Amino acid sequence: MSLILGIETSCDETGIALVEDGRRVIAETLLSQVDIHRVFGGVVPEIASRKHIEVIYQLTRDTLAQAGLDMASGRQQIDAVAATRGPGLMGSLLVGMGFARSLTWAWRKPFVPVHHIEGHLYAAFLGERVPQFPFLALIVSGGHTQLVYCPEPLRYELLGTTRDDAVGECFDKVARLLGLPYPGGPSIQKVAQTGNPDACHFPRAMRDSDTLDFSYSGLKTAVLYMLRDHPDLPVPDVAASFQRAAVDMLLERTEQAIARTGCERLVVAGGVAANALLRESVQQLGVEVYLPAFRWCLDNGAMIACAAHYRLQAGCADHTLSASADPSLDLICSGQAG
Numbered sequence: 001m002s003l004i005l006g007i008e009t010s011c012d013e014t015g016i017a018l019v020e021d022g023r024r025v026i027a028e029t030l031l032s033q034v035d036i037h038r039v040f041g042g043v044v045p046e047i048a049s050r051k052h053i054e055v056i057y058q059l060t061r062d063t064l065a066q067a068g069l070d071m072a073s074g075r076q077q078i079d080a081v082a083a084t085r086g087p088g089l090m091g092s093l094l095v096g097m098g099f100a101r102s103l104t105w106a107w108r109k110p111f112v113p114v115h116h117i118e119g120h121l122y123a124a125f126l127g128e129r130v131p132q133f134p135f136l137a138l139i140v141s142g143g144h145t146q147l148v149y150c151p152e153p154l155r156y157e158l159l160g161t162t163r164d165d166a167v168g169e170c171f172d173k174v175a176r177l178l179g180l181p182y183p184g185g186p187s188i189q190k191v192a193q194t195g196n197p198d199a200c201h202f203p204r205a206m207r208d209s210d211t212l213d214f215s216y217s218g219l220k221t222a223v224l225y226m227l228r229d230h231p232d233l234p235v236p237d238v239a240a241s242f243q244r245a246a247v248d249m250l251l252e253r254t255e256q257a258i259a260r261t262g263c264e265r266l267v268v269a270g271g272v273a274a275n276a277l278l279r280e281s282v283q284q285l286g287v288e289v290y291l292p293a294f295r296w297c298l299d300n301g302a303m304i305a306c307a308a309h310y311r312l313q314a315g316c317a318d319h320t321l322s323a324s325a326d327p328s329l330d331l332i333c334s335g336q337a338g
């Protein structure tokens with residue numbers, strides 16, 4: 001049995017969790033700073049890192065307390081401490097890495113640095129149905145839109161990525177254009193419920209190309225021009241049409257990737273995997289689909305502890321505490337190397 005404390009601080013969520021055997025979440029706490037950053041229309045890095053510093057110790061104590069532990073008994077019971085190494089905001093990453101490394105030093109336990117996107121992917125392993133390798137992963141978040149082939153634990157082959165904006169970023173930018181609050185994804189999904197997805201025609205980028213790459217900046221610009229030329233269009237109609245186009249583009253590329261790789265299993269992960277239309281639509285792709293539970297789609301500590309379980313099994317702990325935070329850490333290179 002392994003009990004791992006996972007710490008996520010790459011952006012504006014402080015997430016701490018205790019996960020047993022990479023499957024069962026024993027305790028977790030999450031503090032989102034979204035209300036603090038909303039007035040700025042996006043995350044302010046300096047504010048984010050300061051807030052992580054303020055709360056990380058107490059959240060860790062609260063998480064341990066949920067499991068009936070304190071710092072002293074945690075030292076006995078917990079096998080390893082993991083933290084997000086990158087990508088993300090440098091200041092925020094440093095808070096989580098520094099805190100986690102201090103704990104592992106004091107507890108004399110292994111430290112496991114984890115790639116943030118690897119964490120998102122392993123969120124699909126929390127729960128009853130665990131995906132078997134190989135599988136295809138569609139990673140859709142605020143900073144990433146990628147199709148990745150995963151032949152075995154901790155090995156990643158990039159099949160396609162965005163050439164410009166990430167899909168979550170596109171949701172956030174379009175929400176701004178529509179005057180909807182940050183973060184844009186949930187706001188757009190909410191107003192789109194009453195809108196007509198056929199009201200506006202938006203282009204599906206690179207439809208006839210045989211690349212597995214994505215492009216979302218054209219869609220954002222198309223919404224901008226639509227609003228400029230038709231200012232009276234109801235916001236729910238524009239939101240619903242945009243959401244349909246954004247999801248269609250993901251589905252088309254994923255369908256192509258399934259055909260090319262012959263993969264029979266698909267993992268969908270990252271913040272945009274919380275989108276109800278996407279969750280429903282991927283079920284029609286004719287493969288076994290694995291989606292993280294809604295609460296583990298966005299940044300959280302459980303996904304980091306889960307990924308760390310597989311890293312530990314592969315012998316990828318940082319015993320010398322020499323791994324440094326890396327704001328642009330690459331998933332493919334991070335693989336087995338840690």
Ligand SMILES: Nc1ncnc2c1ncn2[C@@H]1O[C@H](COP(=O)(O)OP(=O)(O)OP(=O)(O)O)[C@@H](O)[C@H]1O
Pocket residue numbers: 011087088116120140141142143144167168169171172183184185186189270271272273274275276297298299
């Ligand atoms: N229901 C939803 N529909 C569409 N998008 C959503 C939904 N919920 C959240 N999102 C989007 O998910 C993104 C946040 O996801 P996540 O927290 O994984 O991103 P991040 O951590 O900032 O970036 P990354 O994981 O790439 O480093 C935001 O862009 C947000 O708008």
Ligand SMILES: [Mg+2]
Pocket residue numbers: 116120141142270271298299
């Ligand atoms: Mg994320």
